[in-house]
Amino acid sequence: MSPRLRHRGLPLLLFWVLLVAGCTPGGAPHAPAAPQQDGTARAVLGDLRTVDPCTLTDPAALQAFGSAENAGTVSLDYCLLHVKLANGSLVQLAVGELGQAPDRPGDPVVPRGSLRIVQNAPLPGHCTRQVLFADDVALRVSADLLVGDPASGLCGIAEAGADAAAAALEQHRVGHRDFPADSLALVDPCDVLDSAAVQQVPGLEEAQGQPSPAGHQCSWGEQVADSPRVQLTHTAGEPPRVLHGAAVEETIAGRRTVVSVVGGDPQLPLCSAETGHLPFGAAGQVEVAQLVVAVPGMTGIDACEFARGLAGQAWPHLPPPAP
Template sequence: MPSRPRFRGLPVLLLSLLLAAGCSGVAQQLPEPAPDRESADRAAALGDPRTVDPCSLVDDAALARFGEVRDAGTVSLDYCLLRVRADGGALAQVKVGELAPEDPGQSDPVVGEAEPRIAQEAPLPGHCTRRVLLGDRSVLVSADQLAGGPGVELCGMAQAGAEQAAAAIREHRVAHRNFPANSLAVLDPCRVLSTDVVRQVPGLEDAEPVAAPGGHQCQWGPDDASAPRVRLVHTAGDPPAVLHGTAVEEQIAGRRTVTSVVGGDPATPLCSAETGHLPFGPAGGGQVEVAMLVVAYPDGTGLDACEFARGLAERAWPGLPPR
């Protein structure tokens, strides 16, 4: 395990790296390739991706033939989550609306006559995905089996959801949420946390920030289970809560924060630090916007990852807008 400096008199390892990069700095985003006119026109049909209401892309009626449909509640600013209970008791989960970069080299079958068309990914056990193509990006619609035996029509659900999402975009029926100026939804997470600070995490010395197309996530490091990575996500849902024995409620940079080994097993080298922000959704619903830092540190334990998460949160939270 690589050696890590300790800051004199403080128990949290990452407090040393908090000071190593100085007291200021704004993360620099990777330049995005300039889209061609066709790609730009397709993306424009969606509108500002930061404010899209993903639940406006799908209606319960599109999935009703597969079983009883219910809204699973907001867990992300990027997608709408639905649950489908089939007649035989099987339970599936459908996610609609998350944006992903579209690789022009992908060769999945593409169906549909009208734009936007739909790419059909090969199904995996218990999972099926469709992509609504918008030039250099796509809208993901996926179905996952949560419970029950075989025979659940996951690809049928994903296809039905994708067809409705494509129609909503084509017919300019995409709804947008209204967020105040101090909302996390309209704040670029790549500008909240300094890349110089992230680079103090062992293994991330050369990391660059990569922004997700929806504008609510920024990641440093590869999507590789054997490599360290840091991700800052602006999301929404229930307020951060202490859910197991490896979770701690604490004050970080003056904000109530829940730091937690993901899954609760200290051996899992993955930790999150979450802080609530403005109320989200209908008045009285109890949900809030959430800033969430996730740190993967495969060379250590979940407790090591949490030390880094705490230190990064010390530097990120002051960059959040006032409540």
């Protein structure tokens, strides 16, 4: 399984979110512009495409739970931390991904200064807090149990992470990455893959691309486990590579591409196609265009055929790859 999928955690993988988060800047960070006061995500964060989500984290705020450290880059959209608890459990904390505010009126909403935080009900091994902006965009802070005791206080960790993010927002400590003009971070995936191509996937005949607030993801179809869906994400981390027997390296539209049944099980109808782009952050890391296709009722082999076809449509619209 791709590290970008693996680090999202099991609940997110099952429901499709593409797992995925990193923190090493693509270029030298620069100070954010003076914030506006209307409370929208763009006013508070600035250019949503270039936000460095690791500037919204504070490992010291997690000391009451255990030692925290950066877990490496698997996404442009969030920062991933690993928290090792005193009882030996290992928790991953993802901070910074932007999405639409949750439509769950039963979840408590508590004030944090000028902001509000939604306290989502926990799931087994998973707990999320969401910092709300005035335009109904939410900044997610999610804790997932990787190893250890299910009673490890995941919601307390998520709460501490959300409080630290809210403090960074209120103190105008949001940092930004400098990306070159041909970076994937500055390209909307909805402009890369035509919805007419996606509509050839059974069940997606009328699907239209839905962009994420930061413009790094485009999704087609309902994002639930039993529905057909396609997602194109511009992300970063390790270069795509063959990790199991249900993966293959090939050339699609002139670009080196790794096509892989997610998880390596051909019975799972989920397949990814990934191609590397420009260098990013730490030595050896690259930007990555990641296309994921789910076709419930079919096999992973079927999903990979659709992924190949869609990659062949999308890759020519990406900026030229690094030489």
